[in-house]
Amino acid sequence: MVDTDQPLDEGALRALVPRVLAGLVRRGEDFDAAEDALQEALIEALRVWPEHPPRDPRAWLTTVATRRLVDARRSEAARRNREETTYAEPQPSDTEEGDDTLFLLFCCAHPDLTPASQVALTLRAVGGLTTREIADAFYVPETTMAQRISRAKRTLGGVRLDQPGDLAVVLRVLYLVYTAGHVGRVDLAGEAIRLARQLNLATDEPEARGLLALMLLNHARLPARIDAEGRIVTLDEQDRSRWDTREIAEGVRVLQSALAGQTEERRPGRYQIEAAIAALHDDAASAEETDWPQILAWYDDLVALTEDPVRQDPAAVLGRAVAVGHALGAAAGLRETERLRDVIGERHKWHAVRGHLHELDDDLPAAAAAYAEAARRATNVVERDHLVRRAARARAVSRFGGGEQDRAR
Amino acid sequence: MPKYLLLKHYRGGPEEHRHVPPMDQWDPEDVEAHLAFMRHVTEQLKERGEYVDVQALTPTRTWVRYGGPDAAPVTTDGPHPETSDLAAGWWMIDVDSHERAVELAAYVSSEPGPRGEPMFEWIDVREVMSDAPSED
Numbered sequence: 001m002v003d004t005d006q007p008l009d010e011g012a013l014r015a016l017v018p019r020v021l022a023g024l025v026r027r028g029e030d031f032d033a034a035e036d037a038l039q040e041a042l043i044e045a046l047r048v049w050p051e052h053p054p055r056d057p058r059a060w061l062t063t064v065a066t067r068r069l070v071d072a073r074r075s076e077a078a079r080r081n082r083e084e085t086t087y088a089e090p091q092p093s094d095t096e097e098g099d100d101t102l103f104l105l106f107c108c109a110h111p112d113l114t115p116a117s118q119v120a121l122t123l124r125a126v127g128g129l130t131t132r133e134i135a136d137a138f139y140v141p142e143t144t145m146a147q148r149i150s151r152a153k154r155t156l157g158g159v160r161l162d163q164p165g166d167l168a169v170v171l172r173v174l175y176l177v178y179t180a181g182h183v184g185r186v187d188l189a190g191e192a193i194r195l196a197r198q199l200n201l202a203t204d205e206p207e208a209r210g211l212l213a214l215m216l217l218n219h220a221r222l223p224a225r226i227d228a229e230g231r232i233v234t235l236d237e238q239d240r241s242r243w244d245t246r247e248i249a250e251g252v253r254v255l256q257s258a259l260a261g262q263t264e265e266r267r268p269g270r271y272q273i274e275a276a277i278a279a280l281h282d283d284a285a286s287a288e289e290t291d292w293p294q295i296l297a298w299y300d301d302l303v304a305l306t307e308d309p310v311r312q313d314p315a316a317v318l319g320r321a322v323a324v325g326h327a328l329g330a331a332a333g334l335r336e337t338e339r340l341r342d343v344i345g346e347r348h349k350w351h352a353v354r355g356h357l358h359e360l361d362d363d364l365p366a367a368a369a370a371y372a373e374a375a376r377r378a379t380n381v382v383e384r385d386h387l388v389r390r391a392a393r394a395r396a397v398s399r400f401g402g403g404e405q406d407r408a409r
Numbered sequence: 410m411p412k413y414l415l416l417k418h419y420r421g422g423p424e425e426h427r428h429v430p431p432m433d434q435w436d437p438e439d440v441e442a443h444l445a446f447m448r449h450v451t452e453q454l455k456e457r458g459e460y461v462d463v464q465a466l467t468p469t470r471t472w473v474r475y476g477g478p479d480a481a482p483v484t485t486d487g488p489h490p491e492t493s494d495l496a497a498g499w500w501m502i503d504v505d506s507h508e509r510a511v512e513l514a515a516y517v518s519s520e521p522g523p524r525g526e527p528m529f530e531w532i533d534v535r536e537v538m539s540d541a542p543s544e545d
Contacts, residue, residue, distance in 0.1 A: 229445070229448075230448070368433065371433065372431070372433035375433060376468060377467075378467070379467055381465045384465070385444050388432050388433050388440060388444075389437060389440055389441070389444075391433035392432065392433050392434070392435055392436065392437045392439075392440045393437045395433065395434060396436055396437050
C-alpha cells in the first residue's frame with residue numbers, strides 16, 4: 001500500500017511554533033538559537049509531514065529542534081553531554097499557552113527593534129511562518145529577510161519568557177501585520193487576526209479586544225474591497241452583500257465586551273474607538289444609511305486622545321474631516337482638512353480626501369484636480385490607478401454631466 | 410539569456426512622437442483600457458517565461474551626495490527639476506536577444522491612450538549586466 005500525501009494542516013503546524021518555542025526557552029535554551037533551530041525543524045516538517053504525519057506533532061518539532069540545537073552546539077565545538085530524548089510534555093492549559101504567546105509577543109515587539117524587525121520576528125517566532133513566506137510577503141529576497149531576523153534577535157540579547165513588555169507596542173506590531181494585507185499565499189491579515197485572538201487568551205486589556213474587533217470589522221469588508229479586475233472599490237460604492245456577516249457579528253461582540261469595561265477614568269483607547277467607527281460603517285445597510293453623526297462623535301473622542309492631534313495624529317484628524325463632511329456638510333469637512341495642510345499637505349491621502357469632499361459637494365472640477373494631485377503623490381500602484389480613475393471620472397462628468405451623474409455617486 | 414529593463418519615463422527622452430495629455434484628463438474608458446493593457450503586458454511576460462520584475466516609481470526624486478566628514482548628506486532636486494529625465498518604472502525581462510527586447514518595448518509603446526489610439530511612447534531599453542561570465 002502506498003501512503004498518499006496528506007494535505008498538511010499548515011494552520012495547525014504554525015500554531016504549534018510559539019508553543020514549542022516557549023517550551024524550549026522555558027527549558028533553558030537560548031531564544032536566538034532555539035528560534036533558528038525551530039525554523040529549521042518547521043522547514044523539515046513542511047517537507048516531510050505530508051508523507052509521514054507524526055503521531056505527536058508537538059513532540060516531533062521539539063525533538064527535531066533539540067537535535068538541531070545539539071548539532072549546532074557540537075559544531076561550535078562546545079562540548080556538552082546532552083541526551084536526546086523525545087519530549088512528550090503534558091499539554092498546557094489555554095491560559096498557559098496564552099501566557100507563552102503573550103511573552104513571546106513582548107519579546108518580538110521589543111522597543112529596541114525597528115517596526116520592520118518587530119513584524120518580521122513576530123511573524124516567524126509567533127506566527128510560525130517560514131522566512132521565505134515572510135520575505136515574499138514583503139517583496140524582499142529571502143536572504144535579506146533571514147538577515148533582518150538574525151540581526152533582530154542579536155539585538156534582543158538574552159530573552160526570558162517572564163519579562164513583561166509594553167502591550168501597546170505589541171498591539172501596534174499586530175496592527176502593522178494586519179495592514180500588510182494579503183500577498184500571494186500568505187494572508188497576513190488573517191495571521192494578524194489569529195495572533196490577536198491568541199493574545200486575547202492571555203490578557204483582559206480592553207485595547208487588545210479593541211484591536212481584534214477592529215481587525216474583524218475591517219476584514220469583514222475585504223471581499224467587497226477589490227473587484228474582479230483588481231481595482232479598489234471604496235466604502236461608499238461597495239456591494240455590502242459581499243461583507244462577511246459572521247465576522248461583523250463577532251467583531252461587534254468583542255467590541256461590546258471591551259467597551260463594557262469603560263469608566264470615567266478608563267475611557268476607550270484608540271483601537272476600541274476605531275473599532276466602534278468600523279462597527280457603525282458595518283451596521284449600515286447602505287452608504288446612505290451610515291450614521292455619520294455617531295461616527296463623528298467617536299472621531300471627537302479619537303482626536304481627544306492626543307494633546308495636539310493635528311501634529312500627533314493627523315490620520316485621525318483627516319478621518320474626522322470626512323465624518324464632518326458627511327455629518328455637517330462638505331464645506332465644513334474641507335475646512336477641517338485645511339488644518340492639516342502644513343502637516344500632511346504633500347501626502348496623497350490629504351488630496352484624496354479633499355477630492356472625496358469636493359465630490360460630496362458636487363464640485364466636480366475641484367474633485368478632479370484634487371484626485372489628480374493625489375495620484376501624483378501616490379506611493380502604491382493600485383491606489384494610484386484608483387485615483388487616476390477617480391480624477392478622470394470626475395473630470396468627464398463635470399464636462400458632460402447628465403447620465404454619468406449616477407456613476408459618480 | 411540577457412536581461413533588459415524596459416523603462417517608462419515621466420519625462421525626458423526623445424521628442425514625443427505624439428503628444429498625450431496626462432491620464433487624469435482622458436475619458437474614463439480610455440483610462441481603463443490603458444491600465445488593463447499594462448496588466449496584460451505583465452501577464453503575457455509571465456506566461457511566456459520572460460518576466461523577471463515590474464516596478465513603478467513615484468515621481469519624486471532626491472539627488473544625494475556625501476557631505477564630507479562629520480557633515481550631513483547634501484541633497485538637491487537637481488538641475489531643471491521640471492524637465493529633467495525621470496524614470497516612471499520598468500519591466501525587467503529575461504529574453505533570448507536584443508531584438509526580442511526591442512520587439513517587447515515596441516509592444517509596450519503601442520499601449521492605448523486617448524480614444525484607444527496607440528501612444529507611441531518612447532520606451533528606454535537598457536541591458537542589465539549579467540552574473541554569468543561572458544562567452545568571449
